[in-house]
Amino acid sequence: MESVAMAKELVKEFKGVRALDGLSLEVPSGITYGLLGPNGAGKTTLIRILVGIASPTAGEAIVLGRRPGSSGNAREIGYMTQLPALYQDLSVAENLEFFAKVFGLEKKGERKQRIDEVLELVEMTGKQDSLVSSLSGGMKQRVSLACSLVHAPKLIFLDEPTVGVDPSLRRAFWDHFKRLNSEGVTIIVSSHVMDEAERCDRLGLLRRGRLLIEGSLSEILSATSETKLEEAFLALERDGLDNEKAGLA
Amino acid sequence: MSGTRILAIAQRIIRQFGHDKRTLTLLFFVPIVVISLLGPLLTTKTTFKIGLVDEDKPFAPPASAAAKPAVPPPVIPGMSPPALGNKAPGERPKPKPVKVSDRAIDALKADGDLTVTVVREKEIPSLLRDGQSVAVLKFPANFSKELLSGGSPKATIVVDGSNPSRAQGAIAKVQKALASQGKSDSKLSIDVGYRYGGDNFDALDYFAPAFIAFFAFFFVFLLTSVSFLRERGQGTIERLMSSPASRLEIILGYQLGFIVFATIQVAIIMLYTVYALKVHYIGNIGAVFLVEFLLTLVGVNMGIFFSSFAANELQVIQFIPIVIIPQALLSGIVMSVEEMPKYFRWLAEVMPLTHANNALKGIMIKGYSLGEVSFEIAFLIGFALLMVVLSAATIRRRIA
Numbered sequence A: 001m002e003s004v005a006m007a008k009e010l011v012k013e014f015k016g017v018r019a020l021d022g023l024s025l026e027v028p029s030g031i032t033y034g035l036l037g038p039n040g041a042g043k044t045t046l047i048r049i050l051v052g053i054a055s056p057t058a059g060e061a062i063v064l065g066r067r068p069g070s071s072g073n074a075r076e077i078g079y080m081t082q083l084p085a086l087y088q089d090l091s092v093a094e095n096l097e098f099f100a101k102v103f104g105l106e107k108k109g110e111r112k113q114r115i116d117e118v119l120e121l122v123e124m125t126g127k128q129d130s131l132v133s134s135l136s137g138g139m140k141q142r143v144s145l146a147c148s149l150v151h152a153p154k155l156i157f158l159d160e161p162t163v164g165v166d167p168s169l170r171r172a173f174w175d176h177f178k179r180l181n182s183e184g185v186t187i188i189v190s191s192h193v194m195d196e197a198e199r200c201d202r203l204g205l206l207r208r209g210r211l212l213i214e215g216s217l218s219e220i221l222s223a224t225s226e227t228k229l230e231e232a233f234l235a236l237e238r239d240g241l242d243n244e245k246a247g248l249a
Numbered sequence B: 001m002s003g004t005r006i007l008a009i010a011q012r013i014i015r016q017f018g019h020d021k022r023t024l025t026l027l028f029f030v031p032i033v034v035i036s037l038l039g040p041l042l043t044t045k046t047t048f049k050i051g052l053v054d055e056d057k058p059f060a061p062p063a064s065a066a067a068k069p070a071v072p073p074p075v076i077p078g079m080s081p082p083a084l085g086n087k088a089p090g091e092r093p094k095p096k097p098v099k100v101s102d103r104a105i106d107a108l109k110a111d112g113d114l115t116v117t118v119v120r121e122k123e124i125p126s127l128l129r130d131g132q133s134v135a136v137l138k139f140p141a142n143f144s145k146e147l148l149s150g151g152s153p154k155a156t157i158v159v160d161g162s163n164p165s166r167a168q169g170a171i172a173k174v175q176k177a178l179a180s181q182g183k184s185d186s187k188l189s190i191d192v193g194y195r196y197g198g199d200n201f202d203a204l205d206y207f208a209p210a211f212i213a214f215f216a217f218f219f220v221f222l223l224t225s226v227s228f229l230r231e232r233g234q235g236t237i238e239r240l241m242s243s244p245a246s247r248l249e250i251i252l253g254y255q256l257g258f259i260v261f262a263t264i265q266v267a268i269i270m271l272y273t274v275y276a277l278k279v280h281y282i283g284n285i286g287a288v289f290l291v292e293f294l295l296t297l298v299g300v301n302m303g304i305f306f307s308s309f310a311a312n313e314l315q316v317i318q319f320i321p322i323v324i325i326p327q328a329l330l331s332g333i334v335m336s337v338e339e340m341p342k343y344f345r346w347l348a349e350v351m352p353l354t355h356a357n358n359a360l361k362g363i364m365i366k367g368y369s370l371g372e373v374s375f376e377i378a379f380l381i382g383f384a385l386l387m388v389v390l391s392a393a394t395i396r397r398r399i400a
């Protein structure tokens, strides 16, 4: 099994806070990998390190066979930040045009075609000339996703991509993610939504900067002898707390 | 290094301001408005309203005195004593009465910068209080008599000292007018030669280069700070950092975008000052734009650097008193650097605007070539490079 992203004993410390606490993880190619965990678990921090815009305090990571942040990676990675990272004072099309150029789509025709494709995917074709600042929250989220996909990356990091997106479009997004998987694209997605998590090929459950468990949905369910992911997760949380108490005692 | 990416960033900045017509207006027309307001203030010759109390009476010197060649000492510097007549002795005509103050008053009235109103003594306090006169000149009774009898009577001048520079100006003007009254007798004359500028140059000619530098720096610094702050705030810097664009490419893209605006701004200011305000420039226009270009680099990079210390737009505004005002005061716009106290001069010497001003004044007023302002150019290049390093080092602040 070829792995696209690998993290080994990652530690990330902010002043007084250990956001990642010796986290190791491996993501095989061509799947959708879900990162689950409560607020502050370290999902965004992990994604930032793998994308290469933050560096770990300790430990190492290999992404697409290179160190995160190396110039070869940048073109092949798409990153959708947790909050829509868009220029509010530019139109939808201008944002897409800009990121397409910066991410290396140099040919005008190719750029135009990709922009039309992603606009259609996020159902924003009619709104391409609207200023981003005039869009609703969910629409911004959709444009932000479009900007992350425009350069057709091989590895896509999506930090809670469907927050604020309505159910039918959410379904369309996931169908698209599956389609991308079948084309060999790997997606690493963080989420709080359990029914979304159930559509991931593999899951990693994070808590306090550590990986509690990882595997496919059925593996996790059988390991915890639960029938629903949500229950499995809560059970693991309880165990974690019990272990800590035991450790303290 | 990719030209496409640098151009893309520059183009994006231009587009953003294209959507923001108000900021564009600010960028291009505020300098014109400010210069138009300051122009007349700087160039209007200072005129003074002078009150005059004349209690002097005509006096006919005694015939015997007239025969004597003795000349009474002048009372007011430069004012020559009245001619006393030089008839041959023995004729003994009856001398004409003379009123010395009249001649002085004529001289004052002849001065275009002085508006003279004859008033009475008891009006002096109210004249000065209401600002109707900035100074009141008084000739006492028997002024002529004392003067012509060989005494040295005193004319007095009372000024409104609440505005010291106006008061000094008025005193100097009155003294000059009275002195010139005796000029025809004087053998002294001065030919004035101008090494730089000329008698057709006025204060605006001196200030215009400084304004060009100031406005370019001010707007570029402020707008870059805000743009970059937004870049951090809305998270687009994260996307940019995850892209193939390097920090240097981002910085260069920003510079290129802002240079376009700064160049248009300078062109507008130049055209306006030359054609509408008739400011005199003798220098090389290319050299002017080069200095402006360097100053823009400094402004953009200082903006990026400083934006990492601001958490919001309000804090960017706080940079105005920290970064902008000291430079406005010390860079030679208000007072020339050579005339400043020593410690201020040291401060002025490390400010980029000081060197931009020096270079622009040299080029525009003195007609210097680039070689003659090479130190200033070198300083600006050095400062810009330092700022590139600092801004590149802080670009990732608040991300990782």
Ligand SMILES: Nc1ncnc2c1ncn2[C@@H]1O[C@H](COP(=O)(O)OP(=O)(O)OP(=O)(O)O)[C@@H](O)[C@H]1O
Binding pocket: A014, A015, A017, A018, A019, A037, A038, A039, A040, A041, A042, A043, A044, A045, A046, A082, B398, B399, B400
């Ligand atoms: N720049 C930062 N400075 C200081 N602390 C940080 C920073 N970024 C993250 N943290 C801390 O690191 C921990 C993990 O944060 P992270 O954003 O990775 O959580 P998350 O799993 O993405 O949470 P959420 O589900 O709320 O998005 C938190 O305790 C957070 O406060």
Ligand SMILES: [Mg+2]
Binding pocket: A043, A044, A045, A082, A159
């Ligand atoms: Mg997060």
